[in-house]
Amino acid sequence: MNRAIRRSIVLLSVLGACGDAGEPFEPGITPADRAMGQLAFTESCSGCHASSDGFDLRTFGFSDTTIIRRAVHHVDSSSARNIAAYIATLSTPHNPASMKLFQPKGGLVPSDMDFARELFGVDGWPGDMTSARLLGMNPRDVRIAVALPVWSDEKSNLDWMPDTPLPPGILDYAGGHARAAIAGYRAVPTDDNLVRAVNALRTADRAAANPDAPCLLDDSTRVRYRQCFDVRRWTSTLVALHFMRNGMNTAVGGRVHDIWWDVGNAARKSRADRSAPIDNAVGNWVTWMFLGWSFDPSLHSSSYTGGGFRQLGHVRHATFVTLRSQVARARNSTMVYEDLLNAAKFAPPHWTLNAVSFALSHSAERLAAGDRPATAALRAEAVARVNSALTESFKKIPGSDRSKLEALAAPVITGLSAD
């Protein structure tokens, strides 16, 4: 027996008790109406609401009134009531509508300085920090001072919900690959099928061969920032709902969580569009990039997520992101040295000596273990970054401390310069 029918029998059996059994009594709503409501949701709502079954509206607890108020923009009022009645039958975990999804530890610290104090006990980069200890700090467990997006915000774009459905040019690309992969995921919602759907969408949003791809972020003649932002938010909601349905808070493999980083990149790049940049471009840049980054700190240059925090004046967050990335880098990564330079750029003056000392020591540990950029050209580039890191640091530290950094830099430069 399906759930809608079972529930209506419960409703009938409490009729005599005037509906005081806890369930709202919905006069005139029949099981058939609820079935119609489910159909109407799929047809008229799921283009934007990626859940396709209304899970999102139930799990964030939107009231019948709100559902009907929003639904009548898309369907007639009797369908709207049917949709509300159908959604009321879904059993999902309950979250407040104000929930900031995946906000580390569910809450905020008040400021950049409080972030450091909570993380390290002091407003400074700890002088005794080790690579292993930093690697053991899970960014998913560290409270930050920036609020991640809520599911739905009717007044701003600081939310997950895309304003527009997926365009046909995304769904139809490559013989309808994304359309088929989404249908496959909806039919059998496994991790693997999610990865397939997300990969198809990520390809379609940026493939140069797709004439309708909005996310060619480096091609000013073809990029469409707003559409890119929305396509990526749509894909993001698909991933988020999968995590929520399954009570997951860790990466599922592939680069599924990386679509969240991509949303932030669309916002960041949109600042180049003077005619219509995405609203709250920096806020969206930082929150989405941080979210993606926090699930895998080894990906992407720290100039992006760290640079975003610096734009907001959160230089301690920026330094943490940069050094936490550095220790997570793959073996032989050249980004290790970009992180070193960024630490020198981002760290507040009173953090600079310790933060850059740490980054140099970590670089030396890698070199001692034979972990270094693969070619002579890449190593020369790394040496240039070490020298730039010293130059940047010297702008911020007392002259008497310079020799400390020079002493730590010497073995790094030697290690990079050897054949």
Ligand code: HEC
């Ligand atoms: C064209 C895209 C689109 C379609 C189609 C759509 N929605 Fe939405 N919906 C949104 C967006 C975007 C939001 C987030 C709030 C905002 O930006 O206004 C949202 C938010 C909501 C909310 C939460 C409002 C709040 O109080 O924050 C409800 C409830 C809702 N939609 C119901 C529906 C129902 C039911 C349907 C189908 C009948 C539907 N929507 C169809 C785009 C859509």
